[in-house]
Amino acid sequence: MELWDAYDSDFHRIEGMVLTRGEPVKEGLFHLVCDVLVKHTDGTYLLMKRSAGKHFGGMWEASAGGSALQGETPWECARRELREETGIEADEFTELGRVVNDRNHSVYVEFLCGTDWKKDRIVLQEGETSDYRWVSKDELMSMTGQELVTHRILKFIEIY
Numbered sequence: 001m002e003l004w005d006a007y008d009s010d011f012h013r014i015e016g017m018v019l020t021r022g023e024p025v026k027e028g029l030f031h032l033v034c035d036v037l038v039k040h041t042d043g044t045y046l047l048m049k050r051s052a053g054k055h056f057g058g059m060w061e062a063s064a065g066g067s068a069l070q071g072e073t074p075w076e077c078a079r080r081e082l083r084e085e086t087g088i089e090a091d092e093f094t095e096l097g098r099v100v101n102d103r104n105h106s107v108y109v110e111f112l113c114g115t116d117w118k119k120d121r122i123v124l125q126e127g128e129t130s131d132y133r134w135v136s137k138d139e140l141m142s143m144t145g146q147e148l149v150t151h152r153i154l155k156f157i158e159i160y
Contacts, residue, residue, distance in 0.1 A: 003070040004031040007107050009100050018070060025105035033106045034077040035065035037096070037153050038088065041116045045140050045157075048085060049131035050149065058130075059149040062140060063110075064088075074109040082113060086132070087123025090115060096156035110153050 006017035007030045019031050038046035047060045064085035068077035075093060082088050093111040100107050122132045137157065145151060 030107045032068040035063035036082045044134040051130045056149040061150045
């Protein structure tokens, strides 16, 4: 059973309230999700392909990420998710912005991780990711909604 802290729409954790993955989230409550956009020192971005059995299976994500576990800070969540989904170990993240999604009761914290990680050393997470590739900014920005599931993070690429 995966437990999450409850948040309000202003990204404030609600003391003493716990949400459980798979159970309905009451109106006005949110869970924290962290996304990490990975930019290599050569200027390319890491894309991860979602495993076929997952929601949006077979589509590409311009991030590694997922829900923060109970007690995790956004930074801790970003670091853990990046390591689990890609094998990349990193300690430096730049917060790009925050997004509230009322429809799925999520508050997103978007991060950028610059890295010189060896590009052929990406580790796929069984059941989560099935492939990866590195793409240029132009390639990433030209991907359609049929290919790329994480379009919310694209608005931050232009800024950074």
